[in-house]
Amino acid sequence: MxxxxxxxxxxxxxxxxxxxxxxxxxxxxxxxxxxxxxxxxxxxxxxxxxxxxxxxxxxxxxxxxxxxxxxxxxxxxxxxxxxxxxxxxxxxxxxxxxxxxxxxxxxxxxxxxxxxxxxxxxxxxxxxxxxxxxxxxxxxxxxxxxxxxxxxxxxxxxxxxxxxxxxxxxxxxxxVGTARHVTTALIVGEVAGDAATSVEAGGMAARLPVDDDAVVLLGVGIDRPTVRRLIDALRSTVAPPVRYG
Structure with missing residues (x-):
């Protein structure tokens, strides 16, 4: 089809x-x-x-x-x-x-x-x-x-x-090893800030500036709530969390 x-x-x-x-x-x-x-x-x-x-x-x-x-x-x-x-x-x-x-x-x-x-x-x-x-x-x-x-x-x-x-x-x-959920978020139009990482039991995420006003957030983890929590924590220093769904 x-x-x-x-x-x-x-x-x-x-x-x-x-x-x-x-x-x-x-x-x-x-x-x-x-x-x-x-x-x-x-x-x-x-x-x-x-x-x-x-x-x-x-x-x-x-x-x-x-x-x-x-x-x-x-x-x-x-x-x-x-x-x-x-x-x-x-x-x-x-x-x-x-x-x-x-x-x-x-x-x-x-x-x-x-x-x-x-x-x-x-x-x-x-x-x-x-x-x-x-x-x-x-x-x-x-x-x-x-x-x-x-x-x-x-x-x-x-x-x-x-x-x-x-x-x-x-x-x-x-x-992504044993991870079951993978998220990529790209934000263009906000101050990118510095590179950062976040790790907790069951997941990890990274914030990667790709330009002065563009940043990529990457997260992997055992489930969606874990990854979303890590992504939102790194994103909170850039802009309000995105509205999913």
Missing amino acids: RAAARIRVERRHGRDEVVDRTAEPPFAVRRCGDRIMLAATAASPVGGDELELDVVIGSEATASIGSIGAMLVWPAPTPAVSSMTTTVAVGAGGRLVLAPEPTITVRGSNHRATTRVDLAEEATCELVEEYSLGRSGEAPGTIETSLRVERGGRALFHHDELLGALAEAGSTSVG
């Missing part, structure tokens, strides 16, 4: 207006108060599915996008790989908060998640990607992630990772 969704927000007459929210099943797009929410209308992606999300935030516009529930990645009878490709463009003076619920790799699944973000010079954003490696008590599937953010045509951040079953099997990926 191939399916796509598109969200476009423009600043018109002093208001942020959703001028396009086209969606094909299994996607649905809803306006919920001051947020735009993605919902799933069917179990997807299954191995072989190709899903695409295109987000455009116009100049001076602001949008907060989340999801109603986690995305479960399901295996197929064949070894086919499923994919989710997210493409984002934010115009000058625009701001985007993109923080969906986690992607969960069901045992036996094989998934590729690719996010490409193009920021204008004066655009800002908060991007959160979360991956849960298997359901509770379940071995993980495999997920290959790629997040690249450019500002004004120049690379600001690029990170690729292989997580889950293939990484555990001895791939060239560094991997």
